[in-house]
Amino acid sequence: MSKERIIKAAIEVFSENEYHRASMDEIALRAQVAKGTLYYNFPGKSQLFKTVVKRTFEDFIRRIKADLQSSIPLKDKIQQTIRHHLDLFLESRHLSHIVFNDISNGFEEDVLDELKLLREEHLNFLATILEEGKCDENYLRDLDSHIAAVGMIGTLESTSKYFLSHQNKYSRDDLERQVFTMITMSLFNSIE
Amino acid sequence: MSKERIIKAAIEVFSENEYHRASMDEIALRAQVAKGTLYYNFPGKSQLFKTVVKRTFEDFIRRIKADLQSSIPLKDKIQQTIRHHLDLFLESRHLSHIVFNDISNGFEEDVLDELKLLREEHLNFLATILEEGKCDENYLRDLDSHIAAVGMIGTLESTSKYFLSHQNKYSRDDLERQVFTMITMSLFNSIE
Amino acid sequence: MSKERIIKAAIEVFSENEYHRASMDEIALRAQVAKGTLYYNFPGKSQLFKTVVKRTFEDFIRRIKADLQSSIPLKDKIQQTIRHHLDLFLESRHLSHIVFNDISNGFEEDVLDELKLLREEHLNFLATILEEGKCDENYLRDLDSHIAAVGMIGTLESTSKYFLSHQNKYSRDDLERQVFTMITMSLFNSIE
Amino acid sequence: MSKERIIKAAIEVFSENEYHRASMDEIALRAQVAKGTLYYNFPGKSQLFKTVVKRTFEDFIRRIKADLQSSIPLKDKIQQTIRHHLDLFLESRHLSHIVFNDISNGFEEDVLDELKLLREEHLNFLATILEEGKCDENYLRDLDSHIAAVGMIGTLESTSKYFLSHQNKYSRDDLERQVFTMITMSLFNSIE
DNA sequence: CATGAATGAGAATTCATTCAT
DNA sequence: GATGAATGAATTCTCATTCAT
Numbered sequence: 001m002s003k004e005r006i007i008k009a010a011i012e013v014f015s016e017n018e019y020h021r022a023s024m025d026e027i028a029l030r031a032q033v034a035k036g037t038l039y040y041n042f043p044g045k046s047q048l049f050k051t052v053v054k055r056t057f058e059d060f061i062r063r064i065k066a067d068l069q070s071s072i073p074l075k076d077k078i079q080q081t082i083r084h085h086l087d088l089f090l091e092s093r094h095l096s097h098i099v100f101n102d103i104s105n106g107f108e109e110d111v112l113d114e115l116k117l118l119r120e121e122h123l124n125f126l127a128t129i130l131e132e133g134k135c136d137e138n139y140l141r142d143l144d145s146h147i148a149a150v151g152m153i154g155t156l157e158s159t160s161k162y163f164l165s166h167q168n169k170y171s172r173d174d175l176e177r178q179v180f181t182m183i184t185m186s187l188f189n190s191i192e
Numbered sequence: 193m194s195k196e197r198i199i200k201a202a203i204e205v206f207s208e209n210e211y212h213r214a215s216m217d218e219i220a221l222r223a224q225v226a227k228g229t230l231y232y233n234f235p236g237k238s239q240l241f242k243t244v245v246k247r248t249f250e251d252f253i254r255r256i257k258a259d260l261q262s263s264i265p266l267k268d269k270i271q272q273t274i275r276h277h278l279d280l281f282l283e284s285r286h287l288s289h290i291v292f293n294d295i296s297n298g299f300e301e302d303v304l305d306e307l308k309l310l311r312e313e314h315l316n317f318l319a320t321i322l323e324e325g326k327c328d329e330n331y332l333r334d335l336d337s338h339i340a341a342v343g344m345i346g347t348l349e350s351t352s353k354y355f356l357s358h359q360n361k362y363s364r365d366d367l368e369r370q371v372f373t374m375i376t377m378s379l380f381n382s383i384e
Numbered sequence: 385m386s387k388e389r390i391i392k393a394a395i396e397v398f399s400e401n402e403y404h405r406a407s408m409d410e411i412a413l414r415a416q417v418a419k420g421t422l423y424y425n426f427p428g429k430s431q432l433f434k435t436v437v438k439r440t441f442e443d444f445i446r447r448i449k450a451d452l453q454s455s456i457p458l459k460d461k462i463q464q465t466i467r468h469h470l471d472l473f474l475e476s477r478h479l480s481h482i483v484f485n486d487i488s489n490g491f492e493e494d495v496l497d498e499l500k501l502l503r504e505e506h507l508n509f510l511a512t513i514l515e516e517g518k519c520d521e522n523y524l525r526d527l528d529s530h531i532a533a534v535g536m537i538g539t540l541e542s543t544s545k546y547f548l549s550h551q552n553k554y555s556r557d558d559l560e561r562q563v564f565t566m567i568t569m570s571l572f573n574s575i576e
Numbered sequence: 577m578s579k580e581r582i583i584k585a586a587i588e589v590f591s592e593n594e595y596h597r598a599s600m601d602e603i604a605l606r607a608q609v610a611k612g613t614l615y616y617n618f619p620g621k622s623q624l625f626k627t628v629v630k631r632t633f634e635d636f637i638r639r640i641k642a643d644l645q646s647s648i649p650l651k652d653k654i655q656q657t658i659r660h661h662l663d664l665f666l667e668s669r670h671l672s673h674i675v676f677n678d679i680s681n682g683f684e685e686d687v688l689d690e691l692k693l694l695r696e697e698h699l700n701f702l703a704t705i706l707e708e709g710k711c712d713e714n715y716l717r718d719l720d721s722h723i724a725a726v727g728m729i730g731t732l733e734s735t736s737k738y739f740l741s742h743q744n745k746y747s748r749d750d751l752e753r754q755v756f757t758m759i760t761m762s763l764f765n766s767i768e
Numbered sequence: 769c770a771t772g773a774a775t776g777a778g779a780a781t782t783c784a785t786t787c788a789t
Numbered sequence: 790g791a792t793g794a795a796t797g798a799a800t801t802c803t804c805a806t807t808c809a810t
Contacts, residue, residue: 002791020212021298024784034792036787041790045784101289101353106213147362147370150354151347158346159339161293170339178339185377194774216801226775231802233773386795404596405682408780418796423781425794481677485737490597531735531746531754538734539727545677546726554723562723569761578770600805610771612808617769621805 003041005031010052015092019049019105022094046111053099057118060088061125074132075184081129082156082179086172089160100153123149152183195233197223202244207284211241211297214286238303245291249310252280253317266324267376273321274348274371278364281352292345315341344375387425389415394436399476403433403489406478430495437483441502444472445509458516459568465513466540466563470556473544484537507533536567579617581607586628591668595625595681598670622687629675633694636664637701650708651760657705658732658756662748665736676729699725728759 009031013022024045028035042048064084068077088096098105099122103115126149156179163175170178201223205214216237220227234240256276260269280288290297291314295307318341348371355367362370393415397406408429412419426432448468452461472480482489483506487499510533540563547559554562585607589598600621604611618624640660644653664672674681675698679691702725732755739751746754 018210018212018294018297020210023782035785036792036794037790039785040792097293101350102210102286103357105210143370143373144362144366147351147354147367148374150350151371151374154346154348154350155343156346158293158342158349162339162342165295170336174336175339178335179343181335182340182343215799217799227801228775228777228803229773231804232775237801402594402596402678402681404594404779407778409778419781420783420796420798421794423783424796429780478678485673485734486594487741489594527754527757528746528750531738531751532758534734534738535731535755535758538730538732540730542677542726542730542733543723546723549679554720558720559723562719563727565719566724566727599803611806612771612773613769615806616771 002031002033002037006033006038006041006048007052007055010048011056011092011095014049014052014095015056016094018094019098046107049098049107050111050114053095053115053118056088056092056095057099057122060084061122068129077129077132078184079176079180081126082183083176085153085156086160086176086179089157090164093157093161093164097157100157123153126152155179155182194223194225194229198225198230198233198240199244199247202240203248203284203287206241206244207248207287210286211290216240238299241299242303242306245287245307245310248280248284248287249291249314252276253314260321269321269324270376271368271372273318274375275368277345277348278352278368278371281349282356285349285353285356289349292349315345318344347371347374386415386417386421390417390422390425390432391436391439394432395440395476395479398433398436399440399479402478403482430491433491434495434498437479437499437502440472440476440479441483441506444468445506452513461513461516462568463560463564465510466567467560469537469540470544470560470563473541474548477541477545477548481541484541507537510536539563539566578607578609578613582609582614582617582624583628583631586624587632587668587671590625590628590671591632592670594670595674622683625674625683626687626690629671629691629694632664632668632671633675633698636660637698644705653705653708654760655752655756657702658759659752661729661732662736662752662755665733666740669733669737669740673733676733699729702728731755731758 006027009029010027012030013027016022017026024035024038027048028038031037038048042051064081067080067084072080099115099119103112103119107115123146127145130145130148130152159175159179163170163172198219201221202214202219204222205219208214209218216227216230219240220230223229230240234243256273259272259276264272291307291311295304295311299307315338319337322337322340322344351367351371355362355364390411393413394411396414397411400406401410408419408422411432412422415421422432426435448465451464451468456464483499483503487496487503491499507530511529514529514532514536543559543563547554547556582603585605586603588606589603592598593602600611600614603624604614607613614624618627640657643656643660648656675691675695679688679695683691699722703721706721706724706728735751735755739746739748
């Protein structure tokens with residue numbers, strides 16, 4: 001069905017391009033459907049974007065939860081979380097940027113609310129993981145766990161982008177290690 | 193003179209709006225000049241943007257350097273640096289986002305190069321401050337100082353934006369304190 | 385369909401106006417379509433111009449070749465050729481001027497090449513007719529047949545334009561007769 | 577004085593560029609005066625153009641008349657005339673094109689009239705030379721001498737332009753010889 | 769005499785959206 | 790369900806012209 005093809009194409013286009021540079025033409029082209037079909041299946045660009053974001057984040061949460069289910073040590077949980085987020089930011093930089101940092105893109109109230117919700121849920125999810133530190137032998141610093149989650153997201157996003165334009169200088173592994181150090185040392189008194 | 197008025201208006205507009213949503217019409221309107229006056233003073237939109245970015249960052253660097261000149265303890269230097277960066281991000285979020293994270297906005301080679309230079313200089317400036325930790329009794333963690341600077345910028349940017357949409361929940365002081373904790377604990381083994 | 389209507393309108397507008405004075409607005413207006421429709425059907429002004437030129441010259445060549453097919457005497461061929469060219473210049477002065485005399489109008493390489501090709505083909509076509517004189521009992525003067533063709537085009541263009549602003553002084557028949565005399569006597573030692 | 581400098585610069589600019597692509601900015605630049613100075617000295621672009629045309633043609637006529645004064649044989653007169661016209665067209669193609677072929681450029685009535693007058697005078701001048709043929713032992717063909725002059729101008733203009741883009745193929749001498757042949761054989765029964 | 773900052777009408781182009789089929 | 794031709798508002802940019810100094 002073409003709805004599915006459109007979403008897939010839209011994920012690509014919105015991931016690679018800033019919202020205003022991601023054109024409906026390009027999406028239709030990649031989905032191999034007529035332009036009208038986009039509007040047959042979605043009320044408009046922003047609604048399509050909303051759908052795409054939801055889909056991307058659902059997939060993301062599903063993947064990450066699968067890895068975190070077992071009662072692995074906190075250290076490993078953090079590591080997995082970082083790894084998945086780096087994947088997300090490396091693949092869908094523009095899309096995730098909007099969700100986390102630029103929700104004020106001129107969307108209708110409608111769309112805006114859902115994006116905010118999505119972000120809030122995501123931050124809650126992260127905050128929950130971080131809070132685990134408090135019940136552990138390690139201690140989450142004297143930090144609001146939401147602020148901590150937000151700061152963590154920021155570090156992940158900016159280092160991902162820096163990595164993308166300096167791939168000759170660092171390996172993906174370097175990136176992961178350094179980000180892990182920064183984040184764990186910033187959030188926990190000690191870990192392991 | 194209207195050149196100055198245009199720059200001021202452009203700083204506002206580019207600070208509040210994403211590059212593509214910042215229109216020359218809006219800038220002309222706010223500067224209270226005719227559209228043609230923009231083009232009399234600047235070759236085009238991207239060149240105007242470049243000018244605005246340079247101006248903003250020059251001012252920023254001037255302000256921050258003034259505060260850091262004296263041989264104050266590292267801890268205070270970091271605190272000042274954070275404070276000034278929060279100011280920057282709270283006032284000019286879109287503008288600084290482009291410089292630090294989205295330089296690939298479809299600019300001409302010309303403009304692109306200058307923006308990249310500006311970013312590199314800024315990161316060097318930050319990295320230099322961070323490296324001081326190594327000569328102190330405190331130790332900069334086993335981190336590439338540029339990656340550390342980039343991560344720090346990310347934390348600052350994302351927490352600033354979060355703060356802007358949750359001003360009822362946190363005070364500006366809360367923000368500063370928490371960010372200070374996150375950053376110092378993430379970058380240094382201990383501080384003071 | 386509106387593509388055809390646009391081409392027709394564009395032929396008119398480009399025929400009557402110099403390229404830079406022929407505006408897309410005017411073309412849209414005459415074609416009774418919205419401005420956007422022009423860009424739905426053609427990538428831009430210069431491409432539309434190219435299409436218009438090709439169409440005009442294809443029609444022209446078709447018409448003239450139909451008349452010249454039979455093995456009529458050279459004299460009649462020349463006469464027909466002159467007649468058709470006068471038609472062309474009287475109807476589409478600006479358009480043909482560009483093709484024959486002002487191809488350097490600031491077009492993209494792309495468009496430029498096709499226009500040059502068109503002109504070259506046209507001159508070859510004319511030169512071929514003129515060369516026939518050499519195999520006849522008449523003799524083409526000691527002239528490069530391409531230069532001769534170019535000169536002939538020049539005479540046709542300038543006399544057409546003169547005629548247009550002095551229609552009270554000469555009839556179309558006068559024009560044809562005089563041009564025929566000038567051209568045949570200039571190119572051939574004698575004719576018939 | 578700057579008026580003179582403006583005229584000189586304008587001659588250059590209007591000679592090298594089509595009227596609409598010849599900008600007042602460029603003229604001011606080349607004349608090394610401020611833009612306002614153009615309007616201090618001339619009421620507007622078209623009036624400046626008119627002045628430039630008059631100057632160019634006055635100079636042209638003066639030069640050509642100097643060469644034709646003596647009672648040289650008709651053949652030589654024609655040759656000189658051709659040579660001077662080729663010079664004109666090779667140096668000032670756009671400017672002369674407007675005068676001879678594209679007077680309808682959107683000029684004010686005012687300017688239009690003077691341009692028409694200039695053209696008419698020029699054609700008269702040419703026609704007079706051609707008429708000499710009738711009183712000579714040679715005979716001007718059964719041609720209206722004005723039409724003949726116009727046709728001659730057309731041949732000169734188009735071959736000049738062709739020459740400019742095929743300079744590798746022909747020398748300036750070739751051009752002159754061939755044009756001489758074409759024109760004399762077209763206008764006179766025989767010459768010398 | 770001369771300036772040059774400022775103007776604003778107009779031009780090309782883009783793109784999300786609509787709608788008849 | 791799906792199409793794609795058509796739209797028009799918005800946007801960047803150009804340039805002849807004006808005018809206070």
